[in-house]
Amino acid sequence: MPDLPPNLPGRGCRQCGTELVPRMLACPACGALVHADELKRLASAAQQAAPAEALALWRQAMALLPPDAGQAAIIAGKIDALSRAVEGSPGTAKGAAPKNARGWKGLAAGGSVVLLMLAKFKTLILFALGQGKLLLLGLTKMGTLLSMFASFGLYWSLYGWKFAAGLILSIYVHEMGHVFMLRRLGLGASVPMFIPGLGALIRLKQQYMTPREDARIGLAGPIWGLGGAVFAAVLGLAFHSQVLLVIAQWGAWINLFNLVPVWSLDGARGFHALRRRERIVAAVAFAAAWIPAGPGVALLAGAAGVYGILQRNEPPATDRRAFVEYLALCAALAAFHWLPVDPPTRTAPPPQVALAAGMPR
Ligand SMILES: [Zn+2]
Numbered sequence: 139m140p141d142l143p144p145n146l147p148g149r150g151c152r153q154c155g156t157e158l159v160p161r162m163l164a165c166p167a168c169g170a171l172v173h174a175d176e177l178k179r180l181a182s183a184a185q186q187a188a189p190a191e192a193l194a195l196w197r198q199a200m201a202l203l204p205p206d207a208g209q210a211a212i213i214a215g216k217i218d219a220l221s222r223a224v225e226g227s228p229g230t231a232k233g234a235a236p237k238n239a240r241g242w243k244g245l246a247a248g249g250s251v252v253l254l255m256l257a258k259f260k261t262l263i264l265f266a267l268g269q270g271k272l273l274l275l276g277l278t279k280m281g282t283l284l285s286m287f288a289s290f291g292l293y294w295s296l297y298g299w300k301f302a303a304g305l306i307l308s309i310y311v312h313e314m315g316h317v318f319m320l321r322r323l324g325l326g327a328s329v330p331m332f333i334p335g336l337g338a339l340i341r342l343k344q345q346y347m348t349p350r351e352d353a354r355i356g357l358a359g360p361i362w363g364l365g366g367a368v369f370a371a372v373l374g375l376a377f378h379s380q381v382l383l384v385i386a387q388w389g390a391w392i393n394l395f396n397l398v399p400v401w402s403l404d405g406a407r408g409f410h411a412l413r414r415r416e417r418i419v420a421a422v423a424f425a426a427a428w429i430p431a432g433p434g435v436a437l438l439a440g441a442a443g444v445y446g447i448l449q450r451n452e453p454p455a456t457d458r459r460a461f462v463e464y465l466a467l468c469a470a471l472a473a474f475h476w477l478p479v480d481p482p483t484r485t486a487p488p489p490q491v492a493l494a495a496g497m498p499r
Pocket residue numbers: 151152153154155156165166167168169170
């Protein structure tokens with residue numbers, strides 16, 4: 139929960155004196171807003187702030203408003219407009235959101251998806267090279283480092299130190315993708331914490347966000363993760379290193395696994411911005427991406443896809459960028475099944491979740 143100023147029991151409504159229960163946002167009798175003063179302060183601060191900061195301030199205001207208040211709809215509009223503006227701001231992966239993108243039918247028609255993917259790859263690599271500072275950010279936090287070492291120890295005992303290091307780095311890069319997007323959108327989040335044997339997570343303050351933002355944040359993890367896997371694969375191919383190739387493949391599997399549209403895994407966040415028919419296409423792509431791993435795995439993936447399709451949190455319209463990102467991720471990550479990895483080293487790590495937890499769905 140956001141840090142609400144506590145309405146102490148016995149505190150009355152300033153307008154009509156009705157007693158207010160803690161965490162009540164409006165007076166049940168007269169409808170007066172409990173946090174009217176704080177809301178005014180936030181609004182005036184937001185009006186003068188730069189877009190990313192204003193976004194954060196409007197989200198704080200949103201948390202102090204009852205969802206059915208008239209102001210809530212207005213502020214929701216401001217948040218949406220600001221976050222779209224922030225997304226298009228210089229420094230974003232350019233060309234990632236083409237304004238003249240075709241409809242989903244056109245995109246689903248094979249070729250254009252691949253082209254978009256390739257175009258995206260180049261910007262991704264250039265972009266990742268510019269994000270070195272952010273990548274190091276988490277490493278300055280003791281909690282991240284300690285949990286990282288604990289995970290490292292466990293994976294080392296299971297797979298040896300080289301694979302353990304690769305596994306940890308793959309998960310870390312994925313998490314920093316989430317952190318990057320959260321910061322861009324003016325949302326607060328913790329640094330990544332590792333859970334030995336399970337993966338890692340970042341905790342989010344519960345804040346208002348649109349389905350589009352939910353998808354951006356969710357898919358940013360696998361997009362960065364894909365970047366990391368490509369990096370490892372390129373090095374592995376260049377230096378004929380089986381270790382690096384296996385790490386690349388493991389990294390790809392972890393990221394593909396996290397596209398599963400269930401619970402609050404990244405895939406579910408992506409699906410949050412899709413209408414049902416796009417969810418069907420995405421679920422098919424997700425299941426197909428697992429076919430090389432065997433029919434049983436693909437069937438499981440398909441079942442998870444059906445679950446994702448049936449979720450009731452359909453937005454009013456599909457976000458095209460989320461749709462393209464999801465399909466491109468499925469295709470690109472599936473390609474790692476065919477990396478030339480020697481059979482004896484093919485044992486896969488257990489699925490690792492690398493998620494952003496604690497957000498309202
Ligand atoms: Zn009142």
